[in-house]
Amino acid sequence: MADLFAQDDVSAEAEGGPLADRLRPRTLTDVVGQDHLTGPDGAIGRMVAAGRLSSIILWGPPGTGKTTISRLLADAVGMRFEPISAVFSGVADLKKVFAAAKDHARMGQRTLLFVDEIHRFNRAQQDSFLPFVEDGTVTLVGATTENPSFELNAALLSRAQVLILRRLDAAALELLLDRAEALMERPLPLDAAAREALIASADGDGRFLLNQVETLYSIDLPEALDPAGLSALLHRRVAVYDKDREGHYNLISALHKSLRGSDPQAALYYLARMLTAGEEPLYVLRRLVRFASEDIGLADPQALVQCLAAKDAYDFLGSPEGELAIVQACLYCATAPKSNAAYKAMKSAWKSARDTGSLMPPQNILNAPTKLMKQVGYGKGYEYDHDAADGFSGANYWPEEIGPQTFYEPTERGFEARVAERIAYWNKLRREQGEA
Template sequence: MSDLFEAAGLGPKPKGAAGEPAAVDDRARPLADRLRPARLEDVVGQDHLVGPDSPLGRMIRAGRLSSLILWGPPGTGKTTIARLLAAAAGYDYEQISAIFSGVADLKKVFEAARQRRRMGRRTLLFVDEIHRFNRAQQDGFLPFVEDGTVVLVGATTENPSFELNAALLSRAQVLVLNRLEAPALELLLARAEALLGKPLPLTPPARAALLDMADGDGRYLLNLAEELLTLEVTDALDIEGLTEIVQRRAPLYDKAQEGHYNLISALHKSMRGSDVDAALYWYARMLAGGEGPLYIARRLVRFAVEDIGIADPQALVVANAAKDAYDFLGSPEGELAIANAVIYLATAPKSNAAYTAYKGAVAAARETGSLMPPKHILNAPTRMMKDMGYGAGYAYDHDTADNFSGQDYFPESMERQKFYDPKGLGFESEINRRLERWADLRRKRREEK
């Protein structure tokens, strides 16, 4: 069986003091725990963090760790990375959970770390769900991080910029872990099969459906695999059989493959074509297929800025509100908020004028990126800058007729460009009226000079 362990990239089985097997039966441990990598480079799906030239690789080569915040979805390897990082750098490892730990627990951890430091040993303190500590508790880490008592590694599934104190963030590097994609999940399944010495009893389509059920969560995938690997079946399970065993409906399409892109394209183009009923149908199909509602909500936000834009400025507000409502309510109530947004966006006036204008401005900026603004719109905080003509001749629009000076704000050596060309639909009809009026006034100002 040892060659199976090596092929799967796993470390040796636990040994007792005399080299004998550990007293605790290894089979009693959850499969996900038994499959924890023994080396940092064996962590799957996070090559950008654990490779030789990655931030963690450089820390290990230097032999000195910095405090970190590991931000990523559940089951992506945050705890494993913290353990392996401590082992690779030769640090003592302490782990607490913000859910189950209080001030007394923290005091014990810090005192133990202080004692180790006196003996020349360093401590890596891993705090799971660190965002669940309140602001005062988070501040409590600061003196122990600053004086080197501990190297703090916090794990969070929430955006650190919203959930963690600025003072704590300023003392830690934030590393983002990726959701595990199909190749990484498939590697985990191969390791599980190698460890237990038998393949999963699944047909290829059912195996693909199992990966979809995991939704990027490696721990959840291994829990499902452990359940399946204990089965005694004569024939491989199909999708229906898999669904019956794990009591979770298999997605109707593979979220990482063609079906996923076909359906999101159908939803997007139905809304662009103002076919509200078709849009609702494709939205419902995606939900039935197991698609994450927040993925759909993000697509609606993108649609609002790309395909509606200024034709209906409320479109972006509605799309963002639907995303926030789902975040707050969850399923199934939050799915109705997204349905409301689908209806609003499909029935809104459409315009890609803002999108086209932005692309045109980006192209022009790349071509003329070194041109200075005209001097009349530059501030002149020093005497030398005033003598150089900074700010000279600037007309304060509020002091001019019609609150419009008609001055040119492009670089002096660049001709005026027209990037934004509203289509006159929805609110853009009002924008069109304003732009035409300002263009007339600008011509009059030039003729008056």
């Protein structure tokens, strides 16, 4: 673990700046929470040891050190650091950066081009990097909070190594608090429980934590705060959640798989994560309806009824009252017996329908509304099941070319076990009628 910063480590320019800037690491070994990258065996550690830096994409949550690592990388390998932001820069700015990088290259100075929020550049702008990365004019270090697989061009990804930064854990955030106290030369005005609450409120974001610490130090508090006092004074970090980006898809996947795994507690947790972050309740309801058919099916036919009823209840009540109906549907689905037999049957039947094309059903089950159709045999020999013993004729309903197929195989779980018994009974009657 890195040593705490001493007071004389702080540059004169930073002394009056924000606490987060004053505590910014001076070397890669001072970076907290990313030892899997910056340590001797990490990808960044190995690059620095070799003295050669390849283009990389740093992917991770806010406040985990992407900008700091990029700046320190340039220092560690003796490169010129050129930062730009995709939010404020366009093609004209990029042309200037590349021209300057070429001029410095002629003087023997390599350039590390750091592009913050690189995912905000469109496809054409991303393509503009390619020739300059390929010919070595710049070494690209892009930073993004979004999944590069979705947001960056394949051509750009093929020329850069994606390195994943982790959200800062409690130990890393505690180390930041220790550094802040060493710099300020006094302890935080918090009791032990409030200190833990402060760390939890940061949700893995080191920059947010240090901003909160700076606020605490700026207030003259008569005594140490407890968790209630801290909560009244400071706000929690808003959870990172973009409805159209990876966080959205990660949480809905976690909800679906928790439901499938019959874990109502985890399912309720991910449901709460989504709704408290501002997800559209009807989106969650659509997923629950889908789940009821895909993962429960006839094992409990009431699951679909519950989900549709929750949708109606939410439409009627709105938020927040209607969200209780969503919770009820979520818990019902999580605790219901599971079966994907209907889902598998659908896939098999759809494949068979595509493969077999336009096969004619057997004539005995075809309607014959005209005289000609009767003459050619439509409807001939049809057995009306309600007139048969047990209400079951055992007739053939399959095209002659393929014969009977089995798509739906019910499980032995929940109501589907009774369905399996019925199918087995009808199959037994068919065999007996065939032997008669």
